[in-house]
Amino acid sequence: MRTGRIERNTTETTILVEVNLDGTGTYNVSTGIGFLDHMVEQFSRHSLIDVTMKVDGDLHVDQHHTTEDSALALGQALVEAMGDKAGIGRYGTAYSPMDETLARVSLDISGRPYLVWKAGFSQEKLGEWDTELIEHWFHSVSQTAGITLHVELLYGTNNHHICEAIYKGFARAMRTGVELDPRKGDAIPSTKGQLGG
Template sequence: MRTGRISRDTTETKILVEVNLDGTGQYDVETGIGFLDHMVEQFSKHSLIDVTMKVDGDLHVDQHHTTEDSALALGQAITQALGDKGGIQRYGHAYSPMDETLARVALDISGRPHFEWRAKFTQEKLGEWDTELIEHWFQSISQTAGITLHCEVLYGTNNHHICEALYKGFARAMRAAVEVDPRKGGAVPSTKGQLGG
């Protein structure tokens, strides 16, 4: 089993994240931000990556540290679980429709973080979660998981649908990218013989 476990303890957040890339989409998520919980649960369910995420953050200040650090830790756990990335598909993409909204997510587990964002929200909050932090969550996981990540909303009007379509698209793209291809015989999917650097 390809698993990762990250424990972070700072003055801003205390976090435990565990992942199993070969899971069935089981999750146990408690961040203190209801809508963020819902999105991480969607990620787990649709990527088939088991995720445990427990966050005790300084929500009395604001939601920034909890949002950012949860994504950083999840990315670190995924990187740990991937090891040398031998045999993985590496690339993934998905179109994700949700009612009137259509999102497109494409990614490369390249070891070279790069992030492109083409999405907008027309309200300040979803539940109690600040919508400006959604882009930052994706940027943060791209950074520590070493992902080239492109997120785009092609069209849509409902802010809940826009956010959920992005998370589900990310999940489906990650599911494809972390899958092991038996034809590769465990080889790292790069002519350099390694990913990143």
């Protein structure tokens, strides 16, 4: 089983994240931000990556540290679970429709973090979550997971649908990227013989 466990403790947040890349999409998520919980649950369910995420953050200050640190820890757990990345698909692309909304997410688990974000929101909050933090969440997870990540909103008007379509697209793309390809065996999916650097 390809699993990762990260405990991240700072003066701003206390976090436990566990992932199982070969799971069934089982989740146990509690960040203190309801809409963020909902999105991480969507990620788990649609990627088939089991996720446990427990966050105790300084929400009395604002939501920034909890949002950022939860993504950093998730990325670190994914890296730990992938190990040397031997045999993974590496690339993933998903089109994700939700009612009037269509999002496209493409990624390369390259070890070279980069985010291209072509999406936006017309309201300041989803539930109690500040929508300006959504892009930052993806930036943070791409940094620690070493993912080149392209997120595009092709069209859509409902902010809830936009956010959910993006997270589901990310999930489906990650599912393809981390799945083991039996044709690759134990080969690293790069002519360099390594990913990153």
